[in-house]
Amino acid sequence: MPESITDSKPEKVVCGPGLRGILRHKQPNLYWIDSQQRRYVPSKGENVIGVVTAKSGDIFKVDIGGSEQASLSYLAFEGATKRNRPNVQVGDLVYSQLIVANKDMEPELVCIDSCGRANGLGVFGADGLLFKVSLGLVRRLLAPQSEIAKDLEKMFPFEMVVGMNGRVWVKAKTIQQTLIVANLLESCENMTAQQRQTLFRRVADGSI
């Protein structure tokens, strides 16, 4: 928040709903509040991790962590035709893009881009670990010059899928390593850059 507002009451400030975050500005005319909320509100164009919860006729119901389940057509996969259905089972993880998301309608997902290519979207995660983090941390992970991603990169080989809905899936060579990465990411939530780097160094040295 700008300092002028906090200055007026030096000791305690009452913040109403929607005002808990850092007001950010980007040239020329973009303003937004960067917060650490955990509730996901689907919005168009975002890539999210969903869990298939039901198969019904020609659509899948997918839980994306929003207020309502999203629908995903079986034709919205790469190479899918009416005769050639994609192999999707209940409980599978899908990395997909929201193409319909507004407050009045059921959100709708696709696993292809406008050219019909998957480009990494679709069913993934035969094993690995899925967990939830705050939406703020997700954005920090996906930022162009993300410090966290750079620090993680130095550890050991692993794979990660980050959904804008706060879900993160990681997989490393062993279960132990997978758990280490997951725990590190969760602990990144409330740490300064310095704290994080010392922690990462200790893990890399094998002292934890």
Place this chain on the structure above:
Amino acid sequence: MGSDDLSRILMQCVREKCAELIFDQYPVITSSSIRELLRFQKYSESPIEMANDNAKLSKNLLRMKFMQRGLDADTKKQLEEEEKRIISDEHWYLDLPELKAKENFIIEESSFGPFEDLKYGRMSFKGFNPEVEKLMIAMNTAKEEEEEEEEEISRMETDITDEDMARRYESLVGSMKKRFAKKRERSALDKKEAVETKPKKAFLKPQD
């Protein structure tokens, strides 16, 4: 009974003063009603005035399908206009001042994507999943290129002027003409051009 007979008889009937009255009683004309009409005509006490051709037909009568054929363009137009007026009178409208929408200077954007230039959500480090690493490079550079392309397009727009375009198009028209012409015509075209390029010879008046 043909429709021509019908209209003729009706015309005859209607010339009488009481005709309109009859029509109110027989809004839907059937063969039986015609018969009744004729009977009425036969036994009515008032004589038929055949000579009076100037008698006006009622509007309701003129509007009937079988009467339309005999009408001239003027009355037809008049009738149509009247009908239109009736229809527009039946429409409801509120007598309110015109609504003026003000321009909205605040554009709401529900996603963080456009603000923070977020990267592609799938990542792999140290060669854990080569496919994803390829994808990462492709997707992240694609985004950058998109931005560059936008800049390029805006620059290009200023690059080619209308004159350039016209010049280019002119030459294109010539070459296309040559292409679609037959062989003989093509040679003729070439010759024509050659002739045109030669300096024109003309008789010069000798000076005294």
